Amino acid sequence: MELFLLIFFCMCLFFPILHLFHCLPWFREEDELVKHNPKTEKGVSILVPCYNEAGIIETSVHSMRSLDYTNFEVIYINDGSADETFELLHQHLHLKKSWKAPLGKLSHEEVEGVYQSALYPNIYVVNKENGGKADALNAGIEYAGKELVVTLDADTILTSSSLTVVNEKFADPNVVAAGGMIHVLQTKTSNPLKKLSLAGTNMLIRVQMLEFLKAFYVTKLSLARFQALAIISGAFGIFTKQVLIDVGGYRSSVGEDIDITLKIHRYIAKQKNKKILLILDAISYTELPETWRDLFKQRIRWQKAYVDCLVHFRSFFGKTFITKAVSFFYIFESFFVGILAAYFTVGFFVANAFLNVEFIYIGFIIVYLSYIYLFNFIYNLLALSLVKRHGFTFEKGDSFRLFKTVLYDVFIHRFIIMYFVMYGSVAYFFNRDWKKVSRTGRKYEMDPVSQVTAYKREV
Secondary structure: OHHHHHHHHHHHHHHHHHHHHHOOHHHOOHHHHOOOOOOOOOOEEEEEEEOOOOOOHHHHHHHHOOOOOOOEEEEEEEEOOOOOHHHHHHHHHOEEEOOOOOOOOOOOOOEEEEEEEOOOOOEEEEEEOOOOHHHHHHHHHHHOOOOEEEEEOOOEEEOOOHHHHHHHHOOOOOEEEEEEEEEEHHHEOOOOOOEEOOOOOOHHHHHHHHHHHHHHHHHHHHHHHOOOOOOOOOOEEEEEHHHHHHOOOOOOOOOHHHHHHHHHHHHHOOOOOOEEEEEEEEEEEEOOOOOHHHHHHHHHHHHHHHHHHHHHOHHHHHHHOOOOHHHHHHHHHHHHHHHHHHHHHHHHHHHHHOOOOOHHHHHHHHHHHHHHHHHHHHHHHHHHHHHHHOOOEEOOOOHHHHHHHHHHHHHHHHHHHHHHHHHHHHHOOOOOOOOOOOOOOOOOOOOHHHHHHHHHHHO
16 A cells, blocks of 8 residues: 555656646757747638527627637637527627528538628628537538638637737748647736736636646646647637548547547647647636636536646557657546546545545555645746746736635635536436536727727728
8 A cells, every 4th residue: 555655655756746847948948949030921710619608609790800810710600509609699780691602521510601701801601500618629620611710619709919929930840730838718817928917807717727837837838848738628620621621520429629639649640740728828718617617617517627638648658658659648647647536536545535644654644634725835936937928927916816716726726626527527427418608798898909900990
């Protein structure tokens, strides 16, 4: 038992320490340093799947008018919405029938009509029968007319310069996919490339913001440098259209964003120099759940997605867990340390609560809890320092809010996340459905720079 505890503790210690150091500037890859300065803009098709998005669709349309980029189109895919999503799209865009033709490469539910905005000719709407998010994205790819495809959630807002940054990174012909940086929409200010604000947010939003900062600026950055980024978030993903077609598009599953990322990893496994990036300077903002009910639905879905892809890609992982970094980290970090360790930890504590605990096990419990508290505290501080290094600061008056949020995250929220992991991992085998997170219905203002850009374009 003592040897098992030692091995378990060392595994739990290894990955956090690895990411803590590997995310530092000393380990920057060539992709992060090289500036390509392309002379032309690659064409970008922005796909926005919509299912009952009436509460946020006006904000989304307004944000699309504000992008400081010329060669792009937007395709809203109304996936059989039962609310006023399609009516609102027509109201804000003044839709007319379009003859835009599909590629005929990917299967999806029947498309009832394709429309083009009379006000903004680069914005289209594909109206189709409901088939789920993956099906909607496949339909969007079919009608995408540009070289690059950007996938966004309906509640995601791109900053004005984000597509310019994407264009610069994809000037490298070896880049086939990338994930953009995601900040929390509820913390957005009038200066979205430099300032964040916690004013008016509740503790649930603040602790999720911390999670995102740790995930992107520490863990995801480290994994991307290892070429082991297993999740390109559906809230802001960037792909060459050709690679999406070559891998057969999206699979209808509980986690289409993990699935498509692993599909691309499997596809490029035998292709020299092809790579997937994390672009921290391509900034977007997405709305996060504001209630425990919605957070529970979101996190259970995420955990089901992890397990679903573990099962679906087990052959790929088994063959490449030594040769490919993405397989190694998915199996050892995400599965053994991320999932199995949660069950072991709870089981160990519960068992010892009803047994005579030997001194060595009491010592292990104390050391293990200390490790959880210490490393989570260090992760928070490091993430906040890296955010500042990338040019972001918080508003005046946020310091005490941040301090309280860090304490809550370290001593309480960490164990709530453990519950989500345990529940979601088991729930996958009984119910693979997932419930949509409710939108707040709040209207978010665009930054002044973006509004000037939109005005110039319309003039």
